[in-house]
Amino acid sequence: MSRPTPFLWRDRRVALAVAAVALAFLAGTFSFDAVPAALMEGMGASEFPRLVGFVILLLALVLALQPAPAEEEALPAINRCGWATFAACLAFLAVMALAGMLVAMFAFMVGVGWLWGERRPGVLLASAGGMVLCLWLLFVRVFGLTLPGGLLGDMLFN
């Protein structure tokens, strides 16, 4: 899984990415509103973030100049299960917006449990159901928090 080190070896690409983020951050410091004249004492709002931005740029340069390793290890690929899990997280947000947090949690635990190789429906349903019930008892009943009900919940209860 290793190959001879190219000029843009891994840490150099990382350094480029770091530098890009730092530049975006620095650019952001120029978009701040002006400090009202009546408060203009001491240090303003943008000096400190700019300093931090320049420090990150400098560090990116140092990282790029580090001696390269003789050969480069390839990164382990993110497999299908990894991508699917990530998609499940996004789906979780969608379901939550639609049907509420508790429903989404239940669906997520069953879905991702299945994805990760648990195939017994009884075990999946029991663990998801038990977990959601415990959370509901603790957070809604004992602590009295309002959990997002989603569009459906709003429709039913308002």
Place this chain on the structure above:
Amino acid sequence: MEAFLSGMAVLADPFILGMTVAGTLLGVFVGALPGIGGSTTLALLLPLTIGINPIASLAFMGAVYCGANFGGSITAILVNSPGDPSASATALEGYKMAEKGEAGLALGMSAVASAIGGIFSVIVMIVAAPLLARAAYSFGPPEYFALALFGLSMCAAVGGDSPVKNLIAAAFGVALATVGIDLTTGVERFTFGLYDLTDGIGFVPVLIGLFALAEMFDQASRQHSLGKLLKLDSVRIPGMAEFRKCARSIVLGSGLGTFIGALPALGATTAALVSYNETRRWSKHKHEFGHGAIEGVAGPEAANNSAVGGAMVPTLALGIPGSSTTAIMLAALVVQGVRPGPHLFNEQPTLLYAVFASMLAANLIYLVLGLYSAKLFARISMVPPALLWPAVFVLSVIGAYGPNQSMGEVYLMLFFGVVGLLFRRHGFSPAPLVMGLVLGSLLEESLKQSLLIFQDGWVLGFLGRPIALLLIGVTLLGLGAPWVLRLVARLRGPAGRRVA
């Protein structure tokens, strides 16, 4: 002494003892849930505790507070999700130990170190609270600035193997800390018009994302429909050999934690992170760090639990809360008719000692609980990943949502889950980022406040602050010492090489 004994005697009352036990158990339980900690629990239960007799309610709250700080380490060790921000330092080595199959060792050590740290700080609180509290008055913005510098100066050495990457992560943390309305100018920075960002980026979603979610994404990529095989000795709990090894880090952690906790602007999280650095610096087994060093669990755990007692010092002796949890306890104390202040120690000693007694008891209860149940808890790490990790995700979501009831925090958590995954794939450690985030706003704010306070410019200003100068000196010494030692070693020739 008489008051002390009568304070201790309240524990003989079965109702109060029952409340203390219940508080400890509840504290450990909520502490273990990511995001929900002692402060949230106490605030939500406040109306209930006000209804019962003052001593019982104070005992209950003291116990929740102590228990919650310990509970945070359980999930930090088992599933890399610090239940409380102060347990993030514990996750660094603790989870590595669990991966090696030493979950029981880590949990047991955490229980013992926590209890020792906790008890030490309660004793300090009893003996020296009024004295120690005076130190808070000597710490103004310049001193906090120097302290923040000291904490950040350690970042190169914390976490991954590459100092440059550690510094980059720390700088990113400081950069993140600038998000939100700037305290001294009122200017909005990087908020993109989102209300969720105006108060800055919260520690809780960042921590849960960086640690727990990143771990889940990482595990997902390694799923081959079979969980990792855990070694059978994961239920072994620590013995004398381990304690002897960790004695130094526990003592160091307890001292640091009590002192840092007693300063109103700093809390258990800073205490634990600084203690992790110092433990590593003074350890004889430096090479173990980053690969599951048991000392790296003992030091931060002793520190974050001793910070609990420490934070009670200014709360009780000055009426100034040192953390969000103590702020709520203060509110509850005041409603119960306890007037905090130096005079509290003379006027209402029985009530005061009852709080101490319950905190001591809570430490002992979770010590027993921790040691006996370490084997049981350790089995959690044997739950099949297909059931464990989705549950961790669900807990993370509710933990991020709960304290502010904000969906923004949930999105933030997911975002930092992805950041955390990128971090570990490219050899960065989350630890320096957390330090940068925790200390970054303190660094900037105290610097700007100092500039507003100084009458004659910053050079003269800092020269007039001996404590700040001393701290800056120590920072420079810490940064320079390795170079100096190496130089000395080289000058002394082969014989001195061991020093470096």
Place this chain on the structure above:
Amino acid sequence: MDKIEALARGDALPGANAGWRRRAMLSGLGGALLAAPFIRPARAAGFPQRPIEVVTHAGVGGGTDITARMMMMQAPAELGGEMTVVNKTGGSGAAAIAYAASRPKDGHTLLLVTQSHILTMLRMRLPVQFDDLVPLARGTADAQVLMVRAGGPLRSADALREQGRSRSLKIGVTAVGSLDHVASFGFARAAALQPLSAVPFRGGGDIVVNLVGGNIDIGLLNYAEAESQITAGEVRPLLVLSDARIAALPDTPTAKEAGIDFSATVARGYCVLKGTPEDRVAKLREGLVRAMRTPAYGDYLASSGQSADSVAGAEGWARQLAEYQALSREALAELGLAR
């Protein structure tokens, strides 16, 4: 042990049914969808029909959050329904205001309004403006006290005036454009001092520490925030910024007695938004005031050095809000912070 369990149970019971209903419906989606149109008219009879939400901009455990929770010890019984606190932090009240505006205006959403909300409405473009607030009742009114370090050069109001005219005094405030920032501006103008130089801190506790430590000259604090330092003789309360002396500090003159026509209190109270039915507004006004006249709430007020008349009905609360809005508009314009 029995006692708290009973309390916990007592707290849980009224809502148990509603909660179960909600969960049963959410999980049995199909049935609930079908049933919904039939359930709604049937439940529209009484008020409140579902838990009343108290929306605050403070996080769980913040001072304002605790005020709401104290009120809620009695209010659910008075109003005959459940209540719950909804914490919408962020934007100095903007998030809370936006959330309240997004809810139906049927009396089930109370907004816990502080002076910060007024300031935020003046500084940001929000869906709700001052005129949209329908005041219900005031929960707290805590006089601001001007404090200095004991043993420092500012021994009296006269010393303060004299020194404040020759140099710019440093005052600790909790944030830029905050309540006490605006108050410090108003005070300096009323006392004809040089504009104060504001040093922002994270909270009252930090201000007290820095006052004792000599890093700032004055602080505007509530009595309770510095109580132990006052008792210990480390902080001197110089002037009370209210119309009458406060019980906790009988020897401290008011600003008016010292010839400075200025007062400032930290007030928190409840409002609904315009459009809420009149009968519900009336029921809420009455229920809230009754709930806050109970001994338990009185203890809470006393613990922070406030008297029982901190609780005020709709009229007094409305007047105070209007006065405050006028002062703030002017102060923010002068400070260059207005929208």
